[in-house]
Every structure is written in structure tokens, then in C-alpha cells.
Amino acid sequence: MPGTNLTRAEAAERAEVVSEQSYRVELDLTENPETFRARTTVAFTAEPGTSTFIDAITASVESVTLNGTALDPAAVSDGERIRLPELAAQNELLVESTMYYMNTGEGLHRFVDPVDGEVYLYSQFEVADTRRMFPVFEQPDLKATFQFSVTAPAQWAVVSNQATPEPVAVSEGVARWDFSPTPVMSCYVTALIAGPYLSTTDSLVSSDGRTVELGLFARRSLFEHMDAEEMFRITKQGFEFYESQFGIPYPFEKYDQLFVPQFNAGAMENAGAVTFVESYIFRSKPAQALVERRAITVLHELAHMWFGDLVTMRWWNDLWLNESFAEYMSTLACAQNTEYTNAWTTFVAGEKSWGYAQDQLPTTHPIKAEIPDLEAVLVNFDGITYAKGASVLKQLVAWVGQEQFMAGLNRYFGKHAWSNTELSDLMVELEAASGRDLTDWSARWLETAGVNTLVPRVEADDDGVITSFRIEQLGQDGHPTLRPHRVAVGFYDHREDTGRLTRTFRVELDVDGEFTDVPQLVGRERPDLVLLNDDDLGYAKIRLDECSLATAMNHLGDFEESLPRSLVWAAAWDSVHDGVSPASDYVRLVLANVGHETDSTAVQVQLRQLDTALDRYLAPEHAQQVREDAAVSLWRLVEESEAGSDHQWQFFRAFLRRACTDAQIERVAGFSRGEGVPEGLELDTDTRWAVLIALVAAGRKGADDIAAALREDNTETGAIAAATASAAIPTPEAKADTWRLVVEQGALPNSQQQAAIAGFFRGHDDALVAPYADRYFQEVTGVWRERTHELAQQIAVGLFPRHATQDTVDAAQDFLDHLDPSHSGLRRLVLERQDAARRAVRAQQVDAAAPAQRGADGTEPGR
Incomplete structure (x- = not known):
């Protein structure tokens, strides 16, 4: 049988056979730390005489009984599927199986809290990992009802899609929770979360008059940091908005939100039991961008209760x-x-x-x-x-x-x-x-792919009066479709009296085809800045004309509103990313203007893109000087920021990442001693880890310092930071240890593996990781074949060779030319990383060809 990679054709064929299902799933979570027992009863209808299979990734199958007839587990089960022959019109399947706990963030994930040794479990089933917890017809269109019965330690909290029942004592210290059947739903949005989670509750009245109970859950060691008031407020605002907009009351019985450890995504829309990554619990000061992202995530998952779970x-x-x-x-x-x-x-x-x-x-x-x-x-x-x-x-x-x-x-x-x-x-x-x-x-x-680019084509007379204004629409290589766009064109001028970039004129129109004339703009004085797609009405990249780009370079921070500034930020980055403008200009643009940005997410994105430009897009002959100057500018931004502000915090973290000269590293070393810390900045636990990682990467701290920090912060967050720090040690031995743990042994749980991969490339000497470029292409296929998807994807993406050269592009192509066609997912990931390397090579060439290369602070390199 084909195994775990279910095809659409197989799913469609099975949906023709199977319907009208219900599940009763009895789980025993008390036996051992590696596996748990599942007793699954499935009732379903089928076309008489047909055969099919049920998905079940098992440690072992003890018994299979179909319509009262015992089937030989060795004959019908291969550890991934169980064959079901000679079906009747009405069928009852009983499977007794042993299932694996996972440490990959898939299936039923088991975590031991290093703070108190307590065990925490949670399920993560999307796309197709329900079958890791119990046998199931694993496809979204075979909806069913699910009734869970869970035997677990009596002191645990046990949460699923339905309201948690009163537990029944089974034996000393052991209890059973018998949940009521769920409404009809897809298996991937069922859920089980169990362990000594702490919780707090609230409630609201739904639009149909029901009282909906709300719950918030977190591990004991994190519960004190949970912002319940904010979470409940956003949740209630979401309920109010969606019920009024959709005209449909909330469709489930209750609504729990649970923060769970070692989660692979931001959140998951389990019906009535949404799980969130624990980084949304802030034990240290977060960027405001992360606070806002959490609010969006809360509302995103709540929207899924209608769109995704109900339908x-x-x-x-x-x-x-x-x-x-x-x-x-x-x-x-x-x-x-x-x-x-x-x-x-x-x-x-x-x-x-x-x-x-x-x-x-x-x-x-x-x-x-x-x-x-x-x-x-x-x-x-x-x-x-x-x-x-x-x-x-x-x-x-x-x-x-x-x-x-x-x-x-x-x-x-x-x-x-x-x-x-x-x-x-x-x-x-x-x-x-x-x-x-x-x-x-x-x-x-x-039904078509690719993004269009809109380019202003402006002609003006000697007096600066516009004589022709056209919008050119460009297709994309391989995706030439030109689409209809509703856009606005904004004119902005820099007012000397206010010092602000102010919109002085706006016209809204439909753009379609290769060229669209805008006669409304003819006869007007050419402004300091022309902004296509003003107000962000359309999905299209935009270019700035030469005059507008010059204005942006000098006055981007002077926009009165944040939205046009974000659009210009995006246009500037697209120009660098597409190999049109030199990266050095973009670095100067960011460092000259990001201090004036008012939106926290915009600051975060620009600093992230600044890292990309500095690490990958600069011409080699002046890259180091621009990087050193960038760190100088970032420290100046720290000093100029308001004490305690979000800007100060983000610029400080960016400086820690970019510090590279002896003097800059010495400044960071002073922070570790509590010296020179700017007023308003608190060296909380997470910030101390960031300082330590910077010093480790620079060779100033080592394994003993990491061990000491982990003793002080013996938490999951500390273990993640320690994994990054250990991988960042700039020695051949440390890099070899990381490669062995991640690639050869697969010895780390998902969150720590991701952290170690990040640390592997953190450093100032590319020669330390250069030998692993060839090893990546030699070993990644085996990783893809043998690991679960989440772990394999982390490695395939994260350990792709860092050095952006034509040799890397060519090596990737040779790998792709010889890759087994069956590994379509791996092919896609390597193609994407190859494209990133190819773009970096092109960007370096454009940057090298720019006529007047300058450092990040505006000076000539070396001055």
C-alpha cells in the first residue's frame, strides 16, 4: 500500500465507498512515556462488497474486528493503514492499537516541563496526523461525530472539543473523562489537550442567547505570565463582530484557548479548543508587533470556527x-x-x-x-x-x-x-x-499565479507640468496574466512649513491591460512623490519613479499617515529583491528613516529585511564596511529612541544581531555585566539570552556560560535559547556536534531543533559552515525520507547552504536534476532556496555596479 502519502484520487475513491460515520475513541494515557493505548470503534456505511482502508500510524495493532469477524492484524495492518475487506452496508470496526507519543509537534505530542517535571500533552492533526492518535478515515470530506473517553492521572485537566465532563475515578490517582459526542466535523479539527494545565474562565452570551463558556489554559510554570484580560477582550470582540457580520451564531458548545509547548505553528483551529504557540505568552517585554500579531491570530482562529470547522x-x-x-x-x-x-x-x-x-x-x-x-x-x-x-x-x-x-x-x-x-x-x-x-x-x-507590477510612466515639461501619465502593467516571467486592478494614484508633496509629506491629490481608477492612461493627472504639477496603489486597494507591486525614489530616500519618515509609508517601504524592498536597485541604497534608506516609523510591525519587517540585505545582497568588496556602519547606525537609533519604547527595544535587539567589530562586541560584553545598558531597557531573562548568544557567536562566551545560563533559566524557553547558543559556538567541533544532533541523529525535539538550526549559521566566519554545503545535498534526501514532515522541512529549509554564490545555485540545480520525482515536497523547498540564492547573486551584482557605493551611515566605505 502507498502508505502515509494519501492521494486525492484515493480520497475521492474512498469517499465514494464510505459515509455516515461515528467514532468512539477510548484512550489510556497512564501506561508509559513512549506509547499509549487506543480502542477505536467506527460505525460507517459502505457499498456492500467493496473494500477500503482506514489510516492508522501505529506502534502495534493488537486486534482488528470488522462486523464481528476478527481479522489478522499482521495480514491487514502495515503500521500506516489497515485494510478493510468485504464491507457490508452497515459496518462496525473495532481496532485495539498502541500509538506513539510524538515530540515533533504532530499527532499527540508529549512534553516534560523541565521546571517541575510535569507531563503535558496536546494534539496537532492538520493536515493528516489524526491517524497518529487513533485509526481514522483521514480526509476532510469524511466528516463524522467523535466521542472521546480519556483515562489519565486524576490531577490533570483534560480538554477536548466538547465541554469537559466530571471525571470518574478508575483507581488510585487515575480517572476517566467521558466526553459527549461532537457535532459532525472533519477529523483534523478534533482535539485532546491533557496535563496539569492551569486555567481561568469567563463567558459571553452568543447572538442566539446561549451562554458560551470561555477558558484559557497554560502550563503551571507559564500561567502567571498569561494576559487573560487581553485574550478574553479580543475574543469577545471577535465573537461580537463575526456573529453580526455572518448572521450565524457561534456553532460550538464552548470556546477554550490553550497555550501548548513546542508548537510548530502560531495556532490551530480545533473546534472549540484552539491551541496556541507559547511564545504568545510574554514572560519578557515583547515587541508591540508581536502583541498585535497575537490579536490577529486570536481572531484568525475564531473565524475558522465558521469558515473551516462549520463549513x-x-x-x-x-x-x-x-x-x-x-x-x-x-x-x-x-x-x-x-x-x-x-x-x-x-x-x-x-x-x-x-x-x-x-x-x-x-x-x-x-x-x-x-x-x-x-x-x-x-x-x-x-x-x-x-x-x-x-x-x-x-x-x-x-x-x-x-x-x-x-x-x-x-x-x-x-x-x-x-x-x-x-x-x-x-x-x-x-x-x-x-x-x-x-x-x-x-x-x-x-486560477492563475504570479504578481503584476505597476510602473508610473510620467512625462513633464520644463515647468514640471505633467504632459502624459500612463500606468504600465507588467506580468511575471512564466506568469504573464495581466489582471484588472482597482487602484488609487496619490500625489504627495513635502511641505516646508510642516516638514511633512502630505497628499495633495488623489484619483481612483480601474487599471487593465498593458497600459492605462490617466488623463485626470495631465496638466497638474508633478509632485515630489507619486504613489501608485495609494490606500492599498489592489494586490500589485509598485515601482517608484526616479523623482519619487529620491523623495523617499530623504523624507520617507515624514509621511503624515502610516499606510502610504508602508507602501513605499514595500516598493523599496521589492526593487532590491527584484535586482533593480542596489542593496546599499536600501540599507541607507532603512537606517535613515526607520526611526520615524510609527507602526511596530513595519519596524520589525524593515529590520528583518535589513538583515537579509546585509547578509546576502551586498557586493562582497564593501559588504563588511557597510555591515559595520549599519551596526553604528543601529546603536545611534537605540540612543535616539525614547526610553522604554518599542523602538528602543527593537533597535537594541537588532544591534545585538549586527554587532561585529571589536568595539561593538565589547559594548555587548558590557551589557552582560550590566554596564552601558540604555535607560529604559530592562535586561530581563530573554534579553540576557540574546546578549549571551551574540557574545557566543563572537567567540567571547562558550559552553560553560551557556550551561550556567540554563541553570538559571531551566525552562523550555531557556532550553530553546541554549540550543541556539550552543550551535552558534564558533568552533568546528560545535558545528559538527550540531550537525550530528540535527541531521544524523534527529535527537532534538522540534522547537529545539529549529533553534539549533538558527544558531548553526549565527556567526562571523562563514568558513566554519562552508564544509556543510556539500553534505547538505548529500544527506537531505535521507532526512526527507526518514523524518516526519515538520522535522524534515525544518532541516531542508534551514540548513540549505548559507553562502549565496553561483556555486550554491549550481549545486542546487545538480541536486534537483537527480532528485527522485516522488519527493515533490523536497523539490519545492530546494527550488525555493535556490531561487533565494539566485536572487542574492543578482542583487550582489547590481550592488557592485552601483556608481557611488556608500556605507550605511552615508560615508564612503572605509571613511
């Missing part, structure tokens, strides 16, 4: 229907019904830039992607599915109207509640509600 895609090619919708709705809810009214600026800075980058990769795909099998969908949780899809939905809402869009959703939810749908089902309801034909829109926006 679910039939197969994973419509994954975007879940994720794009939730991303759009969470931003809309944030902007219209919370204190984070600047959410669309944050969206431009963070999500949309992700979408643009993903859409330009050689592996880009239509929003509505064809997904042949599970391996393909596992790498499809990307910037197209989330960010581009949400951007395009925003355009659609602007076109049909928010009221009409929500009316269409109301009809959609009402017609398809508790069932599965495809894109056409949604389009029918939106067309009916809006009166618009969406056929052409859907074809060009949802």
Missing part, C-alpha cells in the same frame, strides 16, 4: 478557502472592532510582503491550487494560501461591497453548515448576493 473544504486544493478567509476576516475584525485600528497598515507591512515574495518564487501557484496528495499540501501553507488570498479577498470585498459580501457568506453558511464545499459553492452565493458575475474575476485572480 470545510472538500479537499486540500481549497485550503485557501480556510486560510485566506480567516486572514482577511481577522484583519477586518481587528481594524473595525478592536483597539488595533491600524491593522491594514500592519497587513501591508507583514502579510502582504510575504505574499509578494512567495508569488515570485518558481514554485508559486494559483490561490486555488491543485493538490494531488498530502505531501503537496504540507508545503502549501504559504504566502499564497494566506497573504495573497487575503489580499485578493480584500479586493473582492471592495468590488462587491462589504454588506453584499457578508450577505453571501450568510447564505453560504446557512446552506452548507456541517458539510464540505468547493470554491464554486462560495462563488454562487457571492454572485447571488452581489449581483455580479465573478467568473472572469475568479479565473484571472484565483
Whole structure:
């Protein structure tokens, strides 16, 4: 049998055979730390005389009984699937099996808290890991009811999709929780979270008059840091907004939100039992960007209760229907019904830039992607599915109207509640509600790939009066589709009396085809800055003309509003990323203007992109000087920031990453002694780790210092930081140890492996990691074949050779030329990393060819 990689064809065939299911799942979590027992009873109908299989990734199968007949487990089970022959019209399957606990963030994950030795469990099933906890027909369109019975230590909290029942004593210190059956749902949104979690509760009244109980859960060692008031407030605001917009009450019995350890994603939309990554519990001061991102994530998962859980895609090619919708709705809810009214600026800075980058990769795909099998969908949780899809939905809402869009959703939810749908089902309801034909829109926006670029073509006379204004629309190599766009063109001038960049004129129009004339702008004086896609109405990259770019270089921080500034930031980065403008200019732009940025996410994104430019895009002949100057500028930004501000915190962390000269490293060393710390900055536990990692990477601290820090902070967060620090030790022995742990042995749990990979490339001497470029291509296929998806993807992406040269591009191509075609997921990841290397090579060439290279502080290199 094909094993774990279920194909769409297999799923469709099985859906023709199997229907009307219910599960009773009895789990015993008391036996040992490696495995647990599952007794699963499945009732289902089938076409008489047909055969099928049920998915079950097991340690062992003790018995299989189908319709009262015992089947030989050795004959029907291979550890991944159980064959079910000669089905009847009505069937009952009973499987007794032993299942593995996982430490990869997949299936039923088991974690031991180093603080108190307590065991914590949680499930993570998307895309197809329910089968790691109990046998199941693992596909989204075979919805069923699920009734869980859990035997566990009596002092534990046990949480699932339904309200937690009173436990029944089984023996000394052991109890059983018998949950009521769930509504009909897809298996991947079922959930089990168990352990000595602490909780706090609240409630709200739903639009249909029900009282919905709210719960917040976290490990004992983190519970004191949880911001329950903020979490409950955002949750209630989300309930209020969604119920009013959708016209459908919250569909489940209760709503718990649980922070769980070693989580692979931001959160997961388990019906009524949402899990979150623990980094959303802030034990130290966070960037405001992270606080806002948490609010968006809370609202994103809540939106899934309707779009994804109540109504679910039939197969994973419509994954975007879940994720794009939730991303759009969470931003809309944030902007219209919370204190984070600047959410669309944050969206431009963070999500949309992700979408643009993903859409330009050689592996880009239509929003509505064809997904042949599970391996393909596992790498499809990307910037197209989330960010581009949400951007395009925003355009659609602007076109049909928010009221009409929500009316269409109301009809959609009402017609398809508790069932599965495809894109056409949604389009029918939106067309009916809006009166618009969406056929052409859907074809060009949802069924084609690539991002268009809009370029202003401006001509003016000697007096600066515009004589011609055209917008040129460019396609993308391999994806030439030109699309209709509703955009605004804004004119901005720098006012000497206020020192601000102020919008002086705006025109809104439809752009379609290769050229669009804008006669409304002819006869007007050419402004200091022309901004295409002003107000961010469309999904398209924009270019700045030469005059506008010069204005941006000098006055980007002077915009009166944050949204146009974010659009110009994005245009500047796109120009560097596309190999049009030199990276040195971008570095100067960021360092000269980021101190004036008011949006925390925009600051965070610019600093992240600054790191990319400094590490990969600079011409080698002056790269080191620009990096040194950049660190000088970052420290100046720290000193100029308001004490205790978000800016100060972000610039300080950036300085720790970029410090590279002896003097800069000595300044960091002073921080470790409590010397020279700027007023307003607290050297809390996480910040002390950041200081230590910087010193380790520079060779100033070592293994003994890491061990001492871990003794002081013997927590999971401390273990993650220690993994990064240990991998960053700049010796051949430390790099070899990290490679052995991660690649050869797979000895680290998921969160620590990810941290070690980050530390592996942290340092000032590329020669230490250069020998591992060839080893990557020699060993990554074996990793892909033998590890679970999450661990394998971390390695395939994170350990791709860091040195961006043509040799790296060529080595990747040779690898791809010889890669087994069956490894489609690995092929995609390597193609994407190869593209990043190719872009870096091109960017270095553009930077080298720039006529007047200067350092980050504006001086000539070396001066």
C-alpha cells in the first residue's frame, strides 16, 4: 500500500465507498512515556462488497474486528493503514492499537516541563496526523461525530472539543473523562489537550442567547505570565463582530484557548479548543508587533470556527478557502472592532510582503491550487494560501461591497453548515448576493499565479507640468496574466512649513491591460512623490519613479499617515529583491528613516529585511564596511529612541544581531555585566539570552556560560535559547556536534531543533559552515525520507547552504536534476532556496555596479 502519502484520487475513491460515520475513541494515557493505548470503534456505511482502508500510524495493532469477524492484524495492518475487506452496508470496526507519543509537534505530542517535571500533552492533526492518535478515515470530506473517553492521572485537566465532563475515578490517582459526542466535523479539527494545565474562565452570551463558556489554559510554570484580560477582550470582540457580520451564531458548545509547548505553528483551529504557540505568552517585554500579531491570530482562529470547522473544504486544493478567509476576516475584525485600528497598515507591512515574495518564487501557484496528495499540501501553507488570498479577498470585498459580501457568506453558511464545499459553492452565493458575475474575476485572480507590477510612466515639461501619465502593467516571467486592478494614484508633496509629506491629490481608477492612461493627472504639477496603489486597494507591486525614489530616500519618515509609508517601504524592498536597485541604497534608506516609523510591525519587517540585505545582497568588496556602519547606525537609533519604547527595544535587539567589530562586541560584553545598558531597557531573562548568544557567536562566551545560563533559566524557553547558543559556538567541533544532533541523529525535539538550526549559521566566519554545503545535498534526501514532515522541512529549509554564490545555485540545480520525482515536497523547498540564492547573486551584482557605493551611515566605505 502507498502508505502515509494519501492521494486525492484515493480520497475521492474512498469517499465514494464510505459515509455516515461515528467514532468512539477510548484512550489510556497512564501506561508509559513512549506509547499509549487506543480502542477505536467506527460505525460507517459502505457499498456492500467493496473494500477500503482506514489510516492508522501505529506502534502495534493488537486486534482488528470488522462486523464481528476478527481479522489478522499482521495480514491487514502495515503500521500506516489497515485494510478493510468485504464491507457490508452497515459496518462496525473495532481496532485495539498502541500509538506513539510524538515530540515533533504532530499527532499527540508529549512534553516534560523541565521546571517541575510535569507531563503535558496536546494534539496537532492538520493536515493528516489524526491517524497518529487513533485509526481514522483521514480526509476532510469524511466528516463524522467523535466521542472521546480519556483515562489519565486524576490531577490533570483534560480538554477536548466538547465541554469537559466530571471525571470518574478508575483507581488510585487515575480517572476517566467521558466526553459527549461532537457535532459532525472533519477529523483534523478534533482535539485532546491533557496535563496539569492551569486555567481561568469567563463567558459571553452568543447572538442566539446561549451562554458560551470561555477558558484559557497554560502550563503551571507559564500561567502567571498569561494576559487573560487581553485574550478574553479580543475574543469577545471577535465573537461580537463575526456573529453580526455572518448572521450565524457561534456553532460550538464552548470556546477554550490553550497555550501548548513546542508548537510548530502560531495556532490551530480545533473546534472549540484552539491551541496556541507559547511564545504568545510574554514572560519578557515583547515587541508591540508581536502583541498585535497575537490579536490577529486570536481572531484568525475564531473565524475558522465558521469558515473551516462549520463549513470545510472538500479537499486540500481549497485550503485557501480556510486560510485566506480567516486572514482577511481577522484583519477586518481587528481594524473595525478592536483597539488595533491600524491593522491594514500592519497587513501591508507583514502579510502582504510575504505574499509578494512567495508569488515570485518558481514554485508559486494559483490561490486555488491543485493538490494531488498530502505531501503537496504540507508545503502549501504559504504566502499564497494566506497573504495573497487575503489580499485578493480584500479586493473582492471592495468590488462587491462589504454588506453584499457578508450577505453571501450568510447564505453560504446557512446552506452548507456541517458539510464540505468547493470554491464554486462560495462563488454562487457571492454572485447571488452581489449581483455580479465573478467568473472572469475568479479565473484571472484565483486560477492563475504570479504578481503584476505597476510602473508610473510620467512625462513633464520644463515647468514640471505633467504632459502624459500612463500606468504600465507588467506580468511575471512564466506568469504573464495581466489582471484588472482597482487602484488609487496619490500625489504627495513635502511641505516646508510642516516638514511633512502630505497628499495633495488623489484619483481612483480601474487599471487593465498593458497600459492605462490617466488623463485626470495631465496638466497638474508633478509632485515630489507619486504613489501608485495609494490606500492599498489592489494586490500589485509598485515601482517608484526616479523623482519619487529620491523623495523617499530623504523624507520617507515624514509621511503624515502610516499606510502610504508602508507602501513605499514595500516598493523599496521589492526593487532590491527584484535586482533593480542596489542593496546599499536600501540599507541607507532603512537606517535613515526607520526611526520615524510609527507602526511596530513595519519596524520589525524593515529590520528583518535589513538583515537579509546585509547578509546576502551586498557586493562582497564593501559588504563588511557597510555591515559595520549599519551596526553604528543601529546603536545611534537605540540612543535616539525614547526610553522604554518599542523602538528602543527593537533597535537594541537588532544591534545585538549586527554587532561585529571589536568595539561593538565589547559594548555587548558590557551589557552582560550590566554596564552601558540604555535607560529604559530592562535586561530581563530573554534579553540576557540574546546578549549571551551574540557574545557566543563572537567567540567571547562558550559552553560553560551557556550551561550556567540554563541553570538559571531551566525552562523550555531557556532550553530553546541554549540550543541556539550552543550551535552558534564558533568552533568546528560545535558545528559538527550540531550537525550530528540535527541531521544524523534527529535527537532534538522540534522547537529545539529549529533553534539549533538558527544558531548553526549565527556567526562571523562563514568558513566554519562552508564544509556543510556539500553534505547538505548529500544527506537531505535521507532526512526527507526518514523524518516526519515538520522535522524534515525544518532541516531542508534551514540548513540549505548559507553562502549565496553561483556555486550554491549550481549545486542546487545538480541536486534537483537527480532528485527522485516522488519527493515533490523536497523539490519545492530546494527550488525555493535556490531561487533565494539566485536572487542574492543578482542583487550582489547590481550592488557592485552601483556608481557611488556608500556605507550605511552615508560615508564612503572605509571613511
